[in-house]
Amino acid sequence: MTTWRRRLSSLSQAMGNRYLILGLRLLLGGVFLLSAAGKLPKQxxxxxxxTGYGVLPQGLASAYGSxxxxxxLAVGLGLVLGLLPRVCAGASLLMxxxxxxxxxxxxxREYPLDAPCPCFGDLLTIRVQDALVMDVVIMVVASLLLLSGSRFLTLDSWAWGRIRGWGHHAR
Structure with missing residues (x-):
């Protein structure tokens, strides 16, 4: 078996491991909850x-920041609770x-790399260069969650099971 086939096989096995996917879902949800908790008190x-980043026009930057x-917060809760986990993974990927x-x-733009990133507000201070590395890592996590489609220990699967159960009792 070639190296690439082995790697794809390992990735496929990892994506099929419901405990790993659950852990990644909780981790990513926790990152977004922490981020929201750090920003909301001082929005x-x-x-x-x-707006200071200068990437977006003023009005759009204000709307985005708001x-x-x-x-x-919504995506973090959705991932942790398992409410529409694929939708939340897709939304997190866009963010x-x-x-x-x-x-x-x-x-x-060659701004100082050791400048603080506003990623987590006042809760956690990380440098922009570290934030960029973290962004790439959580992008991989979000992609795996989106592709896996695992419904293990999600409120969605529990709710759909209950709804299907009601249909069987009605007969």
């Missing part, structure tokens, strides 16, 4: 940080791509 400061923490674009633009 105006986060909006200022987003909506992002709430979207992170992560926007983070990579913002942080990549920051680096490309």
């Amino acid at each position: 105006a400061e986060f909006v200022d940080a987003v 909506v992002l923490p709430w979207l992170e 992560i791509i926007s983070f990579i674009v913002a942080n990549g633009t920051y680096v490309w």
Whole structure:
């Protein structure tokens, strides 16, 4: 077996491991919950940080900065609880791509790499260069979750099981 086939086989086995996928789902959900918790108490400061990046026009940057923490909260809760996990993984992937674009633009413009990233508000201070690495890692995690489609220990699977059960009792 070639090296690539072995790697694909290993990746396929990993994606089929429901415990690994559950752990990744909880990890990614926790990252988004932590991020939202750090931004929401001082949302105006986060909006200022987003506009300061200069990636988006002022109005769009303000809207993005205002909506992002709430979207992170919703996606984080969805991933942790297992409510629409594939939708949440897809939404997280889109957010992560926007983070990579913002942080990549920051680096490309040759701003200081050791500048703090507003990723987690006041809860956790990380440098932009570290945030960019983290963004790539969580992008891989979100992609695996999106592709796996695992419904292990999700509220969705529990709810659908209950609904199907009601249909059987009605007969």
